[in-house]
Amino acid sequence: MSTPFSRREILQKSLALGTLVIASSHGPSAMLHALEQNEQCKPTPPNDLGPFYKRLAPETASLRAPGDPGMPLAVSGRILNTRGEKLSGAVLEVWQTNHVGHYDVEGYRYRAKLIADASGAYKFDSVVPGHYPDRVCQHIHYLVTAPGHKPLVTQLYFATDPVFEGDPDKNFSRDPLIHSRELVRPVTLAGDPKDIIAKVQFELCLERA
């Protein structure tokens, strides 16, 4: 699930405002396929699209403009399928809030389309997304498509998110929208102390259609 909302997410949030209960959602069916034999790569768990997906994002690897406030972030990874084949030419769309948790709905700030290179690799520069009032964890949305494969809609979370208090294994479910620990990725810090960059690797594995 994402930042507010699919319609269902809005309902969940709305319900949470009232009182009581919120049963966590079921696990993704894609996980079942990981049990199949002959698969070298477990499909990346899906996570909801959210209402802030916007079509026609510009093709760019630089989501961060010069002078943008917030912790600089470099994300990289590869797109594979369950056979471990590198999906050259896979198309990624990524979108996130700015450093204070606001989505650009009018324009395309912090939204981009990326094409995986010959080795299935992708990378982009951004800032660490902010928390926003009614969403527990920082996250980046992904939509990945490749011919012959099922589209993957998921989200990347950060192990350094203060919500996890240093222990994402134990605390990842504090965000009821995170169904899978493996979407929470380690963060390393690089660069000199005056110019620190957070780095995250996120490999994505698509199921064949």
Next chain:
Amino acid sequence: MRRFFLELIAVFTLALSALAADSPTLRQTFPLPSGVSTAFTAVSPNGQRVAAACSDAKIRLWDIASASLQNTLDLKGERPNIIRFSPDGALLAAGGSDGTLRVWDSSGALRYDLKLAAEIDAIAFSPDGTRIAAAPNGLPVEIRELGANKLLASLPATFSGSASLAFSRDGRWFASADTDTEIRIFDARDFTLHARITGLLLEPLALIFSPDGSRIIAGGADGVITLIETNTGKIVKSLPKQADVVFVLRASPDGKSVAASYFNPDQMSAPGRLLIWDAITGSLRSTVSTTEGGFNDGDYLHDGTLLLTSSSEKELKIWSIR
């Protein structure tokens, strides 16, 4: 303590809304048991009953005229995502977070209990009540014949499924608001694709037909309500953009006004608004506000002079809007 504070706000808000001359006036409330709130509701098309999916995993049904609680369906901890009445008001369907699609008759007896492959985001009854459409998350919309429990059609979106489904009242059309941002219009006789509306850049969350079926009214993450000509699939009007996302849409019985619930996209707990638009001119007729969170559902009653609303507040409300 927090609840006490919210109650105080609610009292102040009601007092203020009663003072505003052109605002809808509160006419009746349906109190909920202590500690229980509604997740969403459904009003039967004949305006006789309202069903509320409640935070204690129960669906409560009231007779609207007598304001009496008629039935309580215990879902035993399961969380439904949507409930809808059949057009004749006799059946109530619920789409569940575990993929169950259940249909009860008016006595509360369970008539159908199906299991789909993913949690259900939207459902819609055909006008004759014989078919039901359901949108499992991330999967194609399923059209099912209820009597024979037969899958009649499977309607895929590009990715991620559908947020809202509707049949036109004349049974001619079926439409889906899809999370890939498209609206798709199908011929409801054979479910062939009639038109795709690709002009929206952000996700449509709510979709209804005008009472005469000539228009589709859709709204979503862009804060805009879009009127689409059903026959051609062309966008004929867009109502003034709001900062908040459109979450619920209802058309008045005469088709002349549209009620729309808006949520603040950055802060779900912020007060929400229900705006009543003139569907012909596109001008704003009136506004109702909540104290916390948006209106999660509601509908016009009778001749359209009354509006029932539900929110995360502790009661359902009926407003007099003219």
